Amino acid sequence: MQLIKISSLILLSIFFVFLGGVILDDNQSESVISGKTFPVFQQKTLDGKDISNKYFSDKTVLVNIWASWCITCLVEHPFLESLAEDINIVGINYKDDPKNASDWLAKHGNFFTVNIHDPQGNLAIDLGVTGAPESFLVVNGRIVSHIIGEMNQRKWEQYFAPNL
Amino acid sequence: MHLTFKIIVVALLMLPQLVFSQSQEFIFENEELESRFYALTNEIRCPKCTSGSIASSNAPIAEDLKRKVYEQILSGKTNDEIKAYIVDRYGEFADYRPSFDSWNLFLWLGPGFFLLIFGYLFFRQQN
Numbered sequence: 210m211q212l213i214k215i216s217s218l219i220l221l222s223i224f225f226v227f228l229g230g231v232i233l234d235d236n237q238s239e240s241v242i243s244g245k246t247f248p249v250f251q252q253k254t255l256d257g258k259d260i261s262n263k264y265f266s267d268k269t270v271l272v273n274i275w276a277s278w279c280i281t282c283l284v285e286h287p288f289l290e291s292l293a294e295d296i297n298i299v300g301i302n303y304k305d306d307p308k309n310a311s312d313w314l315a316k317h318g319n320f321f322t323v324n325i326h327d328p329q330g331n332l333a334i335d336l337g338v339t340g341a342p343e344s345f346l347v348v349n350g351r352i353v354s355h356i357i358g359e360m361n362q363r364k365w366e367q368y369f370a371p372n373l
Numbered sequence: 374m375h376l377t378f379k380i381i382v383v384a385l386l387m388l389p390q391l392v393f394s395q396s397q398e399f400i401f402e403n404e405e406l407e408s409r410f411y412a413l414t415n416e417i418r419c420p421k422c423t424s425g426s427i428a429s430s431n432a433p434i435a436e437d438l439k440r441k442v443y444e445q446i447l448s449g450k451t452n453d454e455i456k457a458y459i460v461d462r463y464g465e466f467a468d469y470r471p472s473f474d475s476w477n478l479f480l481w482l483g484p485g486f487f488l489l490i491f492g493y494l495f496f497r498q499q500n
Contacts, residue, residue: 215494219487241464304433330437337462339421339434 240355241337247350248335255302255310255324264299264323266350269373271298273321273360274333276305277313279341285359286317292365293320296373300324303333303341346372399443406446413442413452416469417459426469 247265254260273289275282289298300321302310307326314324327333336345339357346354346369353372356364401407414428419435427435427442438459445455459467471477 215490219490223487241466242462330433334434334437334441334462337420337464339463340432 240357242345242352243355245352247347247352248332250332250335252332253326255300255307255314255326260323260325262350265347268297268347268349270322270347271296271369272301272336272345272347273298274301274303274336274338274341274343276303276341277309278305279303281359282342283317285342285361288361288365290318290320292360297322301327301332301336303327303338304330344369348372399439401446409452410443410446413446413455414439417442417456418467418469420463420467 247262249262251259251261271289271292292298298321300323302324305326305328307328310324310326314321325332330338336343336352337355342359343355343357344360345352354368356368399407399410401410411428415426417427417438419425419427419430419432419438421432421434422430427438441458442455445458450458456468465471465477471480473481
């Protein structure tokens with residue numbers, strides 16, 4: 210009888226450990242990059258100007274990883290456009306051809322304050338990016354939120370809006 | 374028909390060449406560096422994949438991380454430094470050999486702990 214009681218207790222403990230793991234895994238705002246300062250970088254924008262991490266030091270910015278070859282980026286584009294009325298959105302054009310990227314922006318609309326060209330994905334790796342799209346909320350040079358995948362109303366309200 | 378057969382034969386003969394040229398993407402000065410590269414890329418989990426190392430994945434991010442590991446090996450970084458670089462960006466999740474610290478204590482000691490308890494209870498029940 211005692212054996213059954215102790216076994217049940219142990220199995221219950223294991224269950225809660227796994228449950229905790231699943232809940233933590235689902236909470237994308239607990240990204241390993243959240244809380245860190247924006248990585249040091251020196252790159253070009255899509256229109257050929259120099260840009261560095263200093264750009265982020267004194268503003269609140271939504272950073273969006275996108276590419277012209279990314280279907281989901283097209284899906285989230287209208288929602289990001291609606292956000293652009295209230296917040297600066299900086300694009301990181303990820304592993305893309307600059308001509309294709311410019312054509313894509315001309316066709317679908319360019320609400321980005323600036324677009325950093327990241328052809329090799331080096332800046333993206335420093336941000337812990339796994340692909341496109343991904344979004345970050347950067348407040349005064351510090352990353353406060355990070356989501357993987359499509360940005361939408363639910364994710365904005367759950368992970369980004371509370372940190373503004 | 375005859376021409377089709379020839380085309381298939383030529384394509385099959387070219388296949389090993391294609392595979393060979395892909396495996397030559399990372400060139401090392403010696404075997405030690407090469408074996409370090411393969412050991413490390415097998416120990417780093419592909420962050421985009423459900424399960425699998427960056428060595429076994431051809432996802433774009435896995436290719437990029439292999440390139441980073443390659444560049445860092447050539448620049449003289451140690452295995453620990455390279456792993457720290459990856460873990461700093463993608464978390465302990467990316468390391469197939471997580472460090473032995475207070476956060477991972479349960480992960481490392483948990484199985485042995487439960488084995489001991491169950492063993493103790495089992496033998497106590499038997500007696």
